[in-house]
Amino acid sequence: METARVIYARRSVRKFKTDPIPLDQVEFLLDAAQQAPSWMNSQSPRYFVINNRELIDKLADESCQGRRSLNILKTAPCAIFVCALPGNCGKGAATRDGKIPEWFMFDSALAVENLCLAATDRGIGSLIIGGYDPDIARKVIGIPDEMIPVCLIALGYPDEDPVAPPRLSKKDVVRVNGPAEAWK
Numbered sequence: 001m002e003t004a005r006v007i008y009a010r011r012s013v014r015k016f017k018t019d020p021i022p023l024d025q026v027e028f029l030l031d032a033a034q035q036a037p038s039w040m041n042s043q044s045p046r047y048f049v050i051n052n053r054e055l056i057d058k059l060a061d062e063s064c065q066g067r068r069s070l071n072i073l074k075t076a077p078c079a080i081f082v083c084a085l086p087g088n089c090g091k092g093a094a095t096r097d098g099k100i101p102e103w104f105m106f107d108s109a110l111a112v113e114n115l116c117l118a119a120t121d122r123g124i125g126s127l128i129i130g131g132y133d134p135d136i137a138r139k140v141i142g143i144p145d146e147m148i149p150v151c152l153i154a155l156g157y158p159d160e161d162p163v164a165p166p167r168l169s170k171k172d173v174v175r176v177n178g179p180a181e182a183w184k
Helices: 003-009 023-034 053-063 069-075 103-121 134-141
Strands: 045-050 078-084 125-129 148-156
Touching (some): 045 053, 069 125, 078 103, 103 125, 134 148
């Protein structure tokens, strides 16, 4: 699939078939995620693959309680919990107040988007989930303390064909040569 077609075809899938995703396909998605650029090649994102039905259900039941993501995650045959190991990520980019920006979040987002686009290319649906309790998820999966939870990604073969939501026009989001001149 061409890059532009994949970008325009990617949708947030909230209903999945029960068919498992073969491990070689999951590995392909992880390889794509690892190709994302990162601050000074720090490669801070870390990935925890969960393809055990009982563990996915436990993660959903305990960390997504009372959230819409609970039922979505429970239909996914695979989930990837993305964390970051901040380390050197962002060093040298201190702000005026001397704080180091949380650049690892940007690096993680680049990797997550690569993963989701690669999934689309392979006919696999994805949903980036932020509606979960990171402390509970950390305990359920056994994430080390030095890692920072970023997001969950539900993966599976789509059991729906979501329509693209409307996007704002360029004149609403783009400015040329400063704030006064809108995109035409």
